[in-house]
Amino acid sequence: MIEALLTEVWQALVVNRLRTFLTMLGMMIGVGAVVMMVAIGEGVQDSINEMISSMGSNLLVVLSGSATSSGGMKMGMGATPTLTKADAEAVTELPQVVAVSPLVYGTAQIVYGSNNWSTMVVGVTPSYFDIRDWPVEEGTIFTDADIRSATRVALIGKTVAKSLFGDEDPVGKIIRIKQNPYFVVGLLSAKGQSLDGRDNDDAIFVPVTTAQLKLFGTKFKGTIRLFIVQANSVEALTELISPITELLRERHHLSINVENDFNVQNLTALANVAVKAAKLLSLMLGAIASISLVVGGIGIMNIMLVSVTERTREIGIRASIGALRRDILLQFLLEAVVISLVGCMIGVVIGIGGAFLVNKISGLNVIISLQSVLLAFLVAGGVGIFFGYYPARKAAYLKPIDALRYQ
Amino acid sequence: MAASFIELKDLSKSYLSRAGNQEVLTDLNLSINEGEFVALMGPSGSGKSTLMNIIGCLDLPTSGIYLLNGTDVGSLDYDEQAILRNNTIGFIFQGFNLLPRATLEKNVMLPLVYARVGKEERHDRARVLLEKVGLGNRLLAMPNEISGGEQQRVAIARALANNPKLILADEPTGNLDSGSGRVIMDIFTELNKEGITIFLVTHELNIASYAKRQIKLLDGKIVQDEATKGANQ
Ligand SMILES: Nc1ncnc2c1ncn2[C@@H]1O[C@H](COP(=O)(O)OP(=O)(O)OP(=O)(O)O)[C@@H](O)[C@H]1O
Numbered sequence: 057m058i059e060a061l062l063t064e065v066w067q068a069l070v071v072n073r074l075r076t077f078l079t080m081l082g083m084m085i086g087v088g089a090v091v092m093m094v095a096i097g098e099g100v101q102d103s104i105n106e107m108i109s110s111m112g113s114n115l116l117v118v119l120s121g122s123a124t125s126s127g128g129m130k131m132g133m134g135a136t137p138t139l140t141k142a143d144a145e146a147v148t149e150l151p152q153v154v155a156v157s158p159l160v161y162g163t164a165q166i167v168y169g170s171n172n173w174s175t176m177v178v179g180v181t182p183s184y185f186d187i188r189d190w191p192v193e194e195g196t197i198f199t200d201a202d203i204r205s206a207t208r209v210a211l212i213g214k215t216v217a218k219s220l221f222g223d224e225d226p227v228g229k230i231i232r233i234k235q236n237p238y239f240v241v242g243l244l245s246a247k248g249q250s251l252d253g254r255d256n257d258d259a260i261f262v263p264v265t266t267a268q269l270k271l272f273g274t275k276f277k278g279t280i281r282l283f284i285v286q287a288n289s290v291e292a293l294t295e296l297i298s299p300i301t302e303l304l305r306e307r308h309h310l311s312i313n314v315e316n317d318f319n320v321q322n323l324t325a326l327a328n329v330a331v332k333a334a335k336l337l338s339l340m341l342g343a344i345a346s347i348s349l350v351v352g353g354i355g356i357m358n359i360m361l362v363s364v365t366e367r368t369r370e371i372g373i374r375a376s377i378g379a380l381r382r383d384i385l386l387q388f389l390l391e392a393v394v395i396s397l398v399g400c401m402i403g404v405v406i407g408i409g410g411a412f413l414v415n416k417i418s419g420l421n422v423i424i425s426l427q428s429v430l431l432a433f434l435v436a437g438g439v440g441i442f443f444g445y446y447p448a449r450k451a452a453y454l455k456p457i458d459a460l461r462y463q
Numbered sequence: 464m465a466a467s468f469i470e471l472k473d474l475s476k477s478y479l480s481r482a483g484n485q486e487v488l489t490d491l492n493l494s495i496n497e498g499e500f501v502a503l504m505g506p507s508g509s510g511k512s513t514l515m516n517i518i519g520c521l522d523l524p525t526s527g528i529y530l531l532n533g534t535d536v537g538s539l540d541y542d543e544q545a546i547l548r549n550n551t552i553g554f555i556f557q558g559f560n561l562l563p564r565a566t567l568e569k570n571v572m573l574p575l576v577y578a579r580v581g582k583e584e585r586h587d588r589a590r591v592l593l594e595k596v597g598l599g600n601r602l603l604a605m606p607n608e609i610s611g612g613e614q615q616r617v618a619i620a621r622a623l624a625n626n627p628k629l630i631l632a633d634e635p636t637g638n639l640d641s642g643s644g645r646v647i648m649d650i651f652t653e654l655n656k657e658g659i660t661i662f663l664v665t666h667e668l669n670i671a672s673y674a675k676r677q678i679k680l681l682d683g684k685i686v687q688d689e690a691t692k693g694a695n696q
Pocket residue numbers: 478479480487505506507508509510511512513514
């Protein structure tokens with residue numbers, strides 16, 4: 057029964073090739089759009105997750121200066137430095153704190169031989185590289201002894217290494233930062249893009265004391281721009297905010313009615329906002345694309361209604377020789393479902409092709425998941441049934457005699 | 464009293480049209496036994512097709528009772544009527560009513576599909592039936608590739624697919640030349656000899672003369688009902 061029905065359905069669709077194809081086109085475009093948009097959305101989510109894991113886990117950042125109303129991640133740029141390295145060290149003593157690293161930074165011109173490169177020079181302590189889970193590819197990380205004696209040593213990022221050294225091995229070479237010679241102790245492994253879109257690898261790291269004393273000497277001696285704090289768990293992040301605040305207020309001798317002169321931010325929470333935004337984006341892309349699926353479904357319904365009217369007499373003949381109501385219903389429903397599923401199949405191919413094209417052209421990360429393809433088929437089948445049901449029912453509920461007499 | 468094969472009791476049919484309520488069949492009473500060969504005659508518009516459609520379970524009377532083989536057709540739902548049409552009745556129409564996009568074999572197999580007969584048996588039955596009507600070598604032809612007379616023979620093969628007890632034919636020779644018409648009527652005569660009840664609508668006297676009983680309809684009433692000699696006058 058069912059195989060006889062399917063061959064009939066197939067023949068009916070093949071006889072009206074052009075019409076069938078045009079009807080399928082709606083589904084193809086709809087499914088193609090959904091598959092492509094979901095691929096892009098998931099790609100963006102994936103990129104963001106990548107960036108976040110490159111940032112390091114369970115992080116708080118304490119910035120100099122009072123809170124900005126926007127609460128953005130400005131890293132205290134331009135604010136008067138109020139924090140000191142000693143503040144950072146004091147925070148290390150709090151329970152649940154795994155590691156702390158102060159940061160002092162600025163841009164500087166770096167020279168090696170005849171090459172020069174302007175980049176971010178960051179003063180940190182060795183724990184910074186643990187916190188950010190950022191190992192060296194070659195050489196070593198500078199030590200606490202280097203911090204104590206503010207030696208002129210540097211760790212360089214991949215991008216800087218490429219610009220200054222080309223294919224040469226940078227470790228053991230001498231570079232010049234603000235005219236002074238620095239010994240390159242290590243080359244950091246590649247880290248990729250940061251959340252705000254900067255290249256993590258376009259930076260040079262020096263001991264924090266070196267940065268304070270020899271590179272970016274400020275009028276407030278010993279101050280730092282910010283420090284990052286790694287907690288031992290996600291829960292600890294929120295629990296740590298008030299002990300850190302209390303400790304720093306005490307250390308800065310702030311009386312009760314004075315505002316904080318620093319600002320504690322939960323980087324991981326901010327990152328989660330970004331993840332949520334990305335999820336929302338991919339949801340919205342999918343939703344907008346789904347509208348075209350609905351339009352495709354309406355196209356199917358339209359054609360099926362025409363087909364039922366055109367074939368009224370055929371329906372009458374089938375009824376006269378004993379077709380049951382469900383036989384007629386199933387026949388027209390199957391036509392709609394076959395149109396939408398075959399359309400879906402081609403649409404998936406188009407969508408995957410489109411996603412790769414987007415990747416090629418814009419470099420945007422795209423991910424095609426099996427789930428999204430399966431979902432497309434499920435939805436297409438559903439669309440076929442939903443929009444095919446009414447015309448099929450109309451066919452099945454024709455009175456045999458009226459259908460037979462139809463001219 | 465045992466009911467006849469076909470039993471109409473005070474059967475009326477009216478259509479609601481713009482001109483108002485038009486009664487097409489009025490208080491008809493009729494019994495036909497199994498194995499009869501009946502020709503229904505009457506002028507155009509007298510209600511012959513309307514009556515045949517009711518007997519064929521394609522339409523329901525406005526009032527009155529129609530019993531087929533003892534079953535009150537009016538009390539059956541769509542699917543029950545469909546099953547009755549499928550296994551008890553075979554239709555032959557003036558316009559043949561073959562599915563234009565299906566091969567002759569497919570056309571003949573269709574009632575078997577709806578009867579849930581297996582694939583191999585469907586093919587076997589279709590071949591036997593088409594051979595019986597002299598088209599055994601045209602199984603894969605399309606309806607538009609054969610003549611009207613041949614199409615009507617395919618329709619007969621299709622009507623016979625599920626071994627019906629009743630053949631209903633509405634002007635089966637109306638679109639055919641006299642030669643082809645004679646072939647069709649000979650097939651009917653043969654089928655009637657095998658025991659199948661034949662109910663034939665026609666306004667051609669020579670066609671009606673194949674039947675053993677002639678009923679005349681006028682303005683929705685039976686005005687004449689007589690036994691005749693039957694085939695080959
Ligand atoms: N669906 C319908 N709606 C309204 N009136 C109808 C309908 N079907 C038939 N009639 C009317 O019923 C009357 C009888 O029609 P019917 O088709 O039974 O006649 P007939 O005897 O078969 O005529 P003919 O010999 O021309 O085929 C006609 O007057 C026709 O107009």
